Amino acid sequence: MDHQYPQRIVCLTDEVTEWLYLLGEQDRIVGISAFADRPEEAKKEKPMVCGFTGANFKKIMATQPDLVIGFSDLQADIASRLIKEGIPTLITNQRSISEIMNTLMMIARMVGAEAKAKVLLDKMNATIEEAKQFSQSLKENPKIYFEEWDDPIITGIQWVSEIITLCGGKDVFIEHADKQNAQGRVLANFEPVVERNPDIGLFCWCGKKMDKEAVLNRPNIQSLSFCKNNEIHEVDPIFMLQPGPATIMEGIPYIMNIIKNWSQRK
Structure with a gap:
């Protein structure tokens, strides 16, 4: 392990843990989130020191980290306290596909793993290109x-x-997409969804399973195309809501496959 790079990294967020494992740099990790489900061995090998918005500062300090990496304004309070303790702390806030790719390369540079990262990012770019080609082959674009x-x-x-x-x-x-704060993306009720009548419904509830029965009991849902055509899909937040490698490597093929199946049934 090259000592010019951080040796003892605490990952406050799951995608960083996964990325460091993919880079073969997991020996640098000394603490992870309780939600770090990828890869499976992470929880067996690394101490859990935080949730998402809460952290065990005693445990974090005990790991003697020389770098802590987290994500978004939701971890601002954790970061603030660590910074006051003199711990080098990086909070990223990637929101777009290009920002995800740039963040992954930045973290790879911080641990001296640029060459390995480039190979993985080239694969991700190939996945993005495949999706572009696929979208051009569609005769009709589903409302989602x-x-x-x-x-x-x-x-x-x-x-x-x-x-x-x-x-x-x-x-x-799509008009909600540029709103970082969740409050800016709230619907007052289900009626706007009914009005837009989507062809495909993707339900990806952060941290809990979709209650399909409750969804099907929503007012006027039976009139929707996605309900009539059985296009209600539960999406795993583990790969879709973590803006890291899994979003690109699994999220894109997953959505592409749903659209492909929809188009074949048309």
Whole structure:
């Protein structure tokens, strides 16, 4: 391990853990999030020191980190406290596909793994290119509704909206995509979804399983195309809501496959 780079990294967020493992740099990790499900061995090998918005500072300090990496304004309080303790802390806030790619390369540079990162990012770029080619082959572009949370209903998130568009779909709430804050993406009720009548419904509730029965009991949902044609899909937040490698490597093929199956049934 090259000592000019950080030796003891705490990952406050799951995609960083996954990325360091993919780079073969997992020996640098000394602490992870309780939500770090990828790769599976991470939880067996590394101590859990935080949730997403909360952290065990005693545990973090005990790992003697020389770098802590987190994500978004939701971890600002954790970061602030660590910075006051003199711990080098990086909080990224990637929201788009290009920002995800740039963030992954930045983290790779921080651990001296640029060459390995370039190979992986080239694969991701090939996946993006494949989606572009696929979208051009579609005779019709499905209207797609993506739901991140059920109560209140939260829709739109920039990288997901971009993936939907990339794969040839039309995000029915695309106007929400540039709003970073979840409050800016809340629907007052389900009626706007009914009005836009999407062909495909993607339900990706952050941190819990979709309650399909509850969804099907929403007012006027039976009139929707996605309900009539059984195009209600539960999407795993583990790969779709973490703006890291899995979003590109698994999220894009997953959405592309749903659209492909939809188009073949038309």
